Amino acid sequence: MGDPRKQRRKYEKPQHPWKAERITQESELCKKYGLKNKREIWKAKSIIGRFRQQARKLLGSSGEEAEKGKRELLDKLNRLGIIETRSIEDVLGLSVEDLLERRMQTMVYRKGFANTIKQARQLVAHGHILIGDNIVNVPGYIVPKDEEDKLRIDDKMKVVDVEEKK
Numbered sequence: 001m002g003d004p005r006k007q008r009r010k011y012e013k014p015q016h017p018w019k020a021e022r023i024t025q026e027s028e029l030c031k032k033y034g035l036k037n038k039r040e041i042w043k044a045k046s047i048i049g050r051f052r053q054q055a056r057k058l059l060g061s062s063g064e065e066a067e068k069g070k071r072e073l074l075d076k077l078n079r080l081g082i083i084e085t086r087s088i089e090d091v092l093g094l095s096v097e098d099l100l101e102r103r104m105q106t107m108v109y110r111k112g113f114a115n116t117i118k119q120a121r122q123l124v125a126h127g128h129i130l131i132g133d134n135i136v137n138v139p140g141y142i143v144p145k146d147e148e149d150k151l152r153i154d155d156k157m158k159v160v161d162v163e164e165k166k
Contacts, residue, residue: 029096035100051094099142131151
């Protein structure tokens with residue numbers, strides 16, 4: 001047991017640090033989603049791994065508690081927008097990209113508020129993106145499905161297209 005005030009690592013590092021296949025896959029994901037470093041991928045893998053582990057545990061158990069746990073897990077994943085179906089077996093098929101698509105940075109880029117994924121990260125980090133009336137300046141924030149339509153750019157912020165600058 002450690003000091004409860006100290007931050008804990010929220011991810012697991014890869015078991016083997018120099019596997020070329022894993023490094024190339026992670027590099028492609030970093031470019032595709034505009035991630036700062038591979039630690040963000042490792043965090044997403046850990047989150048998905050915990051969801052999958054919970055689903056495996058619930059599939060192996062039976063009874064009233066297991067059914068309640070299955071409903072709660074599926075409701076949480078539906079609220080987050082990670083999974084659409086109502087089957088616990090589909091949780092085992094989740095990938096890291098399913099979670100990375102729900103990040104604030106990716107949602108800002110997909111909605112067209114930014115020209116590039118890196119610009120989307122910058123807009124979020126500088127506090128130009130709002131959910132409702134609240135400023136969210138964390139690019140890794142997982143946007144729930146019900147907050148997705150409240151996502152907007154600050155009215156005071158004027159985004160200048162790259163073509164306009166030239």
